[in-house]
Amino acid sequence: MIRRLFVALMLAGAAPVSAQTFAIVGGTVALGDGSQPIPNGMVVVRDGRIVAAGDIRMKLPPGTQVIDATGKWVTPGIVAGFSRLGLSEVDLSAEGSDDTTTNGPFSAALDVTTSINPLNTPIAVNRADGITRALVAPNAGKSIFAGQGAVIDTGADMDPITAPRKFQFVELGETGKDKAGGSRSSAYVLFHNALREAAELGRYAGPIQSRRLEAEERPAVRNPNESREYGLEARRSEDVLLTRFDAAALVPVLRGQQYLFVHVEKARDILNVLDLKREFPALKIVLVGATEGWTVADRIARAGVPVIASAVNDLPASFEQIAATQSNVGRMKAAGVHVAIGTIDDTDTRNIFWERQYAGNLVALQRVPGATGVSWGEALAMITSRPAQAIGMGGEIGSLAAGRRADVVIWSGDPLEGSSAAEAVFIDGVRQPLETHQTRLLQRYRYLPRRDLPEAYRH
Amino acid sequence: MGLSKAAAALALAAAGGLLSGCAELGGKPKSAPAIRINEDPYPSTYVRYPGVPTVIRHATVFDGDGRRYDDGTVVFADGAIQAVGGPGLPAPARAVEIDGTGKWVTPGIIDVHSHLGDYPSPSVESLSDGNEATSPVRPEVWAEHSVWPQDPGFSRALVNGGVTTLQILPGSANLFGGRSVVLKNVPARTVQGMKFPGAPYGLKMACGENPKRVYGSKDNMPQTRMGNIALTRQTWIKAQAYKRKWDKYYANGGDMPERDLAMDTLKGVLEGKILIHNHCYRADEMANMIDMSKEFGYHIAAFHHAVEAYKIADLLRENDICAAMWADWYGFKMESYDAVKENIPLVHNSGACAMVHSDDPNGIQRLNQEVAKALADGRRAGINITDEIAWEWLSRNPAKALGILDKTGTLTPGKMADVVLWNGNPYSDYTRPERVWIDGAEMYDANDPKRRPVSDFELGQPGEGDVK
Numbered sequence: 001m002i003r004r005l006f007v008a009l010m011l012a013g014a015a016p017v018s019a020q021t022f023a024i025v026g027g028t029v030a031l032g033d034g035s036q037p038i039p040n041g042m043v044v045v046r047d048g049r050i051v052a053a054g055d056i057r058m059k060l061p062p063g064t065q066v067i068d069a070t071g072k073w074v075t076p077g078i079v080a081g082f083s084r085l086g087l088s089e090v091d092l093s094a095e096g097s098d099d100t101t102t103n104g105p106f107s108a109a110l111d112v113t114t115s116i117n118p119l120n121t122p123i124a125v126n127r128a129d130g131i132t133r134a135l136v137a138p139n140a141g142k143s144i145f146a147g148q149g150a151v152i153d154t155g156a157d158m159d160p161i162t163a164p165r166k167f168q169f170v171e172l173g174e175t176g177k178d179k180a181g182g183s184r185s186s187a188y189v190l191f192h193n194a195l196r197e198a199a200e201l202g203r204y205a206g207p208i209q210s211r212r213l214e215a216e217e218r219p220a221v222r223n224p225n226e227s228r229e230y231g232l233e234a235r236r237s238e239d240v241l242l243t244r245f246d247a248a249a250l251v252p253v254l255r256g257q258q259y260l261f262v263h264v265e266k267a268r269d270i271l272n273v274l275d276l277k278r279e280f281p282a283l284k285i286v287l288v289g290a291t292e293g294w295t296v297a298d299r300i301a302r303a304g305v306p307v308i309a310s311a312v313n314d315l316p317a318s319f320e321q322i323a324a325t326q327s328n329v330g331r332m333k334a335a336g337v338h339v340a341i342g343t344i345d346d347t348d349t350r351n352i353f354w355e356r357q358y359a360g361n362l363v364a365l366q367r368v369p370g371a372t373g374v375s376w377g378e379a380l381a382m383i384t385s386r387p388a389q390a391i392g393m394g395g396e397i398g399s400l401a402a403g404r405r406a407d408v409v410i411w412s413g414d415p416l417e418g419s420s421a422a423e424a425v426f427i428d429g430v431r432q433p434l435e436t437h438q439t440r441l442l443q444r445y446r447y448l449p450r451r452d453l454p455e456a457y458r459h
Numbered sequence: 460m461g462l463s464k465a466a467a468a469l470a471l472a473a474a475g476g477l478l479s480g481c482a483e484l485g486g487k488p489k490s491a492p493a494i495r496i497n498e499d500p501y502p503s504t505y506v507r508y509p510g511v512p513t514v515i516r517h518a519t520v521f522d523g524d525g526r527r528y529d530d531g532t533v534v535f536a537d538g539a540i541q542a543v544g545g546p547g548l549p550a551p552a553r554a555v556e557i558d559g560t561g562k563w564v565t566p567g568i569i570d571v572h573s574h575l576g577d578y579p580s581p582s583v584e585s586l587s588d589g590n591e592a593t594s595p596v597r598p599e600v601w602a603e604h605s606v607w608p609q610d611p612g613f614s615r616a617l618v619n620g621g622v623t624t625l626q627i628l629p630g631s632a633n634l635f636g637g638r639s640v641v642l643k644n645v646p647a648r649t650v651q652g653m654k655f656p657g658a659p660y661g662l663k664m665a666c667g668e669n670p671k672r673v674y675g676s677k678d679n680m681p682q683t684r685m686g687n688i689a690l691t692r693q694t695w696i697k698a699q700a701y702k703r704k705w706d707k708y709y710a711n712g713g714d715m716p717e718r719d720l721a722m723d724t725l726k727g728v729l730e731g732k733i734l735i736h737n738h739c740y741r742a743d744e745m746a747n748m749i750d751m752s753k754e755f756g757y758h759i760a761a762f763h764h765a766v767e768a769y770k771i772a773d774l775l776r777e778n779d780i781c782a783a784m785w786a787d788w789y790g791f792k793m794e795s796y797d798a799v800k801e802n803i804p805l806v807h808n809s810g811a812c813a814m815v816h817s818d819d820p821n822g823i824q825r826l827n828q829e830v831a832k833a834l835a836d837g838r839r840a841g842i843n844i845t846d847e848i849a850w851e852w853l854s855r856n857p858a859k860a861l862g863i864l865d866k867t868g869t870l871t872p873g874k875m876a877d878v879v880l881w882n883g884n885p886y887s888d889y890t891r892p893e894r895v896w897i898d899g900a901e902m903y904d905a906n907d908p909k910r911r912p913v914s915d916f917e918l919g920q921p922g923e924g925d926v927k
Binding site: 089090091092093094121122125267292295312314315316317318319321322323324325326327346347350351353357360361363364365367368369370371412416417418419420421437438439441442445446448 | 580581582583611612615619668672769770772773787788789790791792793796797798799800801805809820821824825828829831832834835836839840841882883886887888889890891905906908916917920921922925926927
């Protein structure tokens with residue numbers, strides 16, 4: 001009450017609104033850091049960054065735009081923990097709408113950034129539902145190495161890349177087995193050989209300067225990767241399997257300068273990956289999938305390896321997911337594992353907006369006897385700050401802490417209820433359009449009775 | 460030897476009598492009377508499990524027929540609903556009383572579109588039995604002969620989804636995919652043990668991308684949408700001729716026509732005994748299928764997926780066709796490109812029969828949440844439908860489309876006691892089934908690990924009997 005009065009006083013002397021600074025007041029604010037929501041909180045944004053948020057009172061400079069969120073909820077934008085957002089307009093039998101490698105000479109060297117289409121409909125649909133950033137992984141083609149994934153924003157502009165080449169994605173479970181010719185043994189030999197070839201390149205080759213556009217020209221976080229192009233004089237052994245580009249792409253992985261996302265589901269496969277971590281201590285491994293993670297949760301926690309998991313996989317959908325349960329995420333969390341939620345093999349090109357419903361379902365498990373759920377605050381964190389932290393970007397995106405990028409969503413209600421909707425979405429402090437192909441169709445067909453002209457004239 | 464002679468004499472006497480009888484009538488030799496073909500050769504062996512007279516009090520009750528009771532009471536006994544009403548309802552003697560304060564009671568959810576059992580978990584080639592994709596016209600196959608009763612998915616649909624009845628359909632590779640089967644979600648050793656007693660058969664038909672892709676890629680008909688329609692019409696013409704042959708036989712007797720299993724199914728459709736469940740996404744294609752149904756004289760019970768149903772909701776209402784839809788699936792193929800999140804409420808709002816469906820072993824576990832999303836999206840578009848009316852999308856309308864509304868789908872006295880007690884508002888992501896009854900037998904209790912089905916497949920495996 002006091003705070004509301006204070007804001008009212010500030011408004012009384014308000015000058016014309018500034019696009020640079022604004023405050024969202026009166027809403028229930030959830031910071032995305034695992035804490036519980038704060039009634040009647042405040043979020044202040046300046047120049048695309050969060051100034052302060054939460055249970056705060058801040059003297060606003062004159063001219064600050066104040067957005068009343070009374071009765072609404074305010075959170076950081078949802079961060080898709082693992083997705084293929086922006087890679088496919090239509091998934092099946094629609095030439096030109098998909099941009100993933102199923103066949104081609106390269107693997108680890110592939111860089112997903114050139115494939116991302118910021119004008120893709122699924123980006124708009126997910127933006128309209130409060131998803132503001134996404135970790136985007138390439139699909140594995142012929143090799144266990146799928147290539148390099150990126151972090152993108154979903155803003156309505158032509159600059160989608162937040163962090164290019166943030167991680168290398170490798171399949172070491174059932175899919176990896178298939179790519180490697182039929183066995184996990186083969187996949188692991190391929191993996192070891194690839195790191196051997198990268199090590200050899202890294203040892204002999206001196207990097208040449210890339211002339212790529214870099215941070216000053218793109219609104220992106222500077223990537224810790226060094227250039228992946230190496231001089232012709234770099235010596236290689238005779239018995240190589242990888243192309244030069246692919247081997248070079250694994251040098252930053254080997255040196256721990258690029259994250260390594262490893263998709264595995266089965267308990268045994270998870271332990272194999274933890275062994276890799278012991279063998280190559282510099283690797284910055286993130287487990288993706290880990291449906292059976294709960295059965296070896298203490299060992300994942302001890303290894304300090306983060307997990308990006310499917311939230312509610314509970315079917316023995318394959319022989320690597322026999323122990324599937326919706327309690328997987330809760331049990332790993334309880335064992336001390338850093339867990340984020342992603343859409344792994346779950347319409348990863350488009351239905352990212354299901355993540356908040358899934359997060360709500362994890363909260364529901366707290367009231368199911370024998371199940372392990374997570375708190376509301378932690379469930380929200382798993383779709384905001386936790387994926388960001390898993391790749392060392394927690395200081396940049398995923399929460400409403402001071403200094404973070406101002407990715408903010410105002411919701412009609414509790415965002416973990418599927419019935420709530422995003423009413424305002426800000427990315428880097430810029431208010432986003434929420435119109436989509438779908439909302440336009442609704443307007444056209446909301447009323448069917450025949451009029452003076454066909455439906456095609458309603459636009 | 461003597462005995463044999465006597466028998467021969469008797470036979471001759473009988474023959475003589477028959478001949479003389481004909482001569483007396485003065486007509487042609489009479490045809491042998493028609494023999495009726497058994498239309499239910501794989502009958503249901505489902506028998507309801509024992510229950511106890513039960514009264515749930517102080518719950519919020521949606522009866523599935525559009526009514527809501529705050530502080531409501533639901534009474535069931537002997538497998539059937541006895542009464543639904545307010546707090547004053549009397550209880551039968553020795554009834555178990557359940558306090559439903561803060562909880563919700565609804566009819567069990569009915570999924571009108573599932574492939575559990577015919578595309579089971581684990582999803583491996585050996586168990587992939589949903590599409591007989593060897594010819595686009597396969598009305599002779601019956602989904603029940605593919606259903607693996609040990610699919611672990613059935614138990615998830617029950618305990619997480621509150622699904623008590625479901626229709627298992629063949630896939631959509633074919634124009635005529637085969638017969639569907641309606642199951643009670645009660646574990647059994649055989650599919651017969653799950654079959655919903657008295658439920659009519661359905662026939663899965665498909666239009667659009669799938670048949671033309673599957674066969675066109677092999678350079679077979681159909682390769683186009685016009686090929687889809689032509690081949691489907693040609694098949695109905697054959698079915699009409701087949702039906703005429705059998706109608707004549709049943710009327711006049713004589714030599715039995717040669718049976719054709721495929722045509723038997725189509726004849727059943729033309730006789731109104733088998734219901735049409737038509738996979739169709741686009742508005743223009745649904746309109747074509749409606750015209751086809753009129754051309755050959757059958758009725759479409761439901762369009763399935765019906766992503767563009769909102770564009771022709773008036774047509775659906777006028778032709779009394781239900782639409783089974785998702786809340787928000789879109790764009791995974793071209794024919795789903797024009798999805799809108801308000802599809803279900805728009806169809807309902809036009810006066811047509813709207814349903815939610817899963818087509819998915821994960822989605823079937825949260826159909827109530829799918830309705831919650833669609834309902835809220837509709838309200839934001841100005842379509843104000845109450846919570847209790849929206850429950851019709853989950854049980855009443857699917858029961859109607861399946862031809863079992865006289866048996867289940869609402870909490871009407873005398874109907875099967877297929878009941879879910881939810882631990883909160885079922886339109887919340889925070890809510891789960893607490894107890895589920897099928898025909899009045901308690902098949903799930905969240906507080907009793909022994910009231911939870913575990914499939915044969917999961918026995919002795921990691922996580923057996925775990926909360927899934």
